[in-house]
Amino acid sequence: MKRLLAILFSAALPFAGLAANLDRVVAVVNKDVIVASELQHEVQRILADLRQRGTAAPPMREFEGQVLEHLVARRLQLQLAELAGVNIGDDELNFALENIAARNKLSLAQMREAIVADGGDFEEFREEVRIEMRITQLRQKEVIARIGVSDAEVERFLAEGGATAASRYHLAHILIALPPNPTPEQQRSTLKKARQVREELLAGADFGQMAVTVSRGQQALEGGDLGWRNADELPPPFLDAVRDLPLQGVSALIPSSNGVHILKLLESDATGGRHVVEQTHVEHILIKTESGREEEALARIQSLRQRILAGENFHDLARSHSDDPASAVNGGDLGWVTTQQVVPAFGIAMRDLPLGQLSEPVASNFGYHLMRVLARRQHDDTENYRRAHARDTLRARKAEEMTQSWLQRLRDEAYVELHP
Missing domain, CATH: 3.10.50.40 (Chitinase A; domain 3)
Known part of the structure; x- marks a missing residue:
């Protein structure tokens, strides 16, 4: 995602609109076309990225051929994604954008401001992210989901060091x-x-x-x-x-x-x-949001927060009000978790929350959370990590x-x- 940000930040060059009826066709891809302005826009974008990396510009004729093949491969994947019904809705896209912003230690609004300040177009950035997500999901469906790694392969891999x-x-x-x-x-x-x-x-x-x-x-x-x-x-x-x-x-x-x-x-x-991770013992209450009813959910979570501050029992309120059934039965207790096991917004709030303090409402793609951190510890997770890493490595x-x-x-x- 960081590389995607860098590449798209570099796309601050003027973009001549894709008027296919006025623009020379440089490739026919099944029943679709790629036009010269699209090719030149991509050439300039990638050249800007290469300059950022300190890579010398390649011979232009060969380079344009490479970029054109890249556009052909991308167009073919998007065509297949359309046939396969692989689409990215606005909610899923917004969640991804929030993750990109969080990983760059920005809010979504701050990331929008940074893109605009760098000369970019946030809506173009947003649609580029949507396209990359569609291609990633297509590859997951067509390739990655068909890859199996057996326990025997993992054991053999570990035995071989x-x-x-x-x-x-x-x-x-x-x-x-x-x-x-x-x-x-x-x-x-x-x-x-x-x-x-x-x-x-x-x-x-x-x-x-x-x-x-x-x-x-x-x-x-x-x-x-x-x-x-x-x-x-x-x-x-x-x-x-x-x-x-x-x-x-x-x-x-x-x-x-x-x-x-x-x-x-x-x-x-x-x-x-060795692989040592920081684990957090945390409990939470979740109020899910529904489209058009976000203010109602926020009002509910704020009301619950005031009741807890007034002395009502967190666990009792979690059992009766939380929309997370898995933790609600345990009074909201999530047990020991790492930041990698929860969504980014929750993980950031959990990481920064002092022990025993009740959080402000925390928004995530699931809804609004209240949380309390009960304890933190350093945990040697080497054995689990080695096995999970072995499986991921073989799959990769x-x-x-x-x-x-x-x-x-x-x-x-x-x-x-x-x-x-």
Whole structure:
């Protein structure tokens, strides 16, 4: 989400409206079109982001081709999302925007002001977030939900020393892609191209610029930046390739079923193996909100707060009034939780609330809460973390390769005609 904010903040350039009847068509995507102004807007947006990253501008002709392929892939996914009924309602979108703001330590109003002050358009930002959410939900439905990780796989992964988080790597990535079911000649030509790219990198070519120009990886237009990855989150061939690389070193070629990969080690970090979390023992009362009746819910929660301050029993009121049935039967007691286990607005209020003090009404996507923090503790959650992390890591490994194959298949099965 932080990267999404940075990218969209950079989109402060003037945007010529998409008048398809007046604008040159640069691509036909099934029954849809992409026009030149749309391509140029995306080119300028990504160039602004690359400048923020300190990546040199790539050769414009190749770069525009990469951006056009990116727009084609995005359009295909949105078309499929429409067919599959994947939509994002305003309530869901508003909740996501509140989360983005909270993670950047801003209120939603402050985030709107920051976007406008940076020259952006908040409504355009809002719709970009909606599009990204639709694509994410589509991938969840079409790819991620079909990935299974068995208990046996987790046990084997742990037995082999996985999920220790002993090292972290900040990597950049280039994929010289193979087509589906490649012929021997296509395999040879892909390998030859990968060798040429690596030789240019070793001779001093800018890795980010090269990724933008030639890579078919999902982060190509971000200069190939994969961000920080724990050692156990990397596919074994990737880990073998970077484990002994010097900083800023370029890996050997890494063949796979999708093509040939090249990695660059940007940074590395050694970390410990223990996982200690802060847990909070908290109790709450929830009054749910309904559309058009928000003021009524706020009035109810404020009335309950005054009754508690006047001496009425919190637990009794929670049992009789709270709209959270799971905790209401326990007098509102949620037990020991971490901020990651609750929605962001609740977590922020819980984190900042002094022990024993009754909170002001706290708004979340569920409604209004009253809460009291009973205790805090440091809890060694290493074993649970290792197992959850192992499962997530195995799922992420499968997801990366399956998503790349899914996108390639989506492209191959579509009618796409390019007019760059």
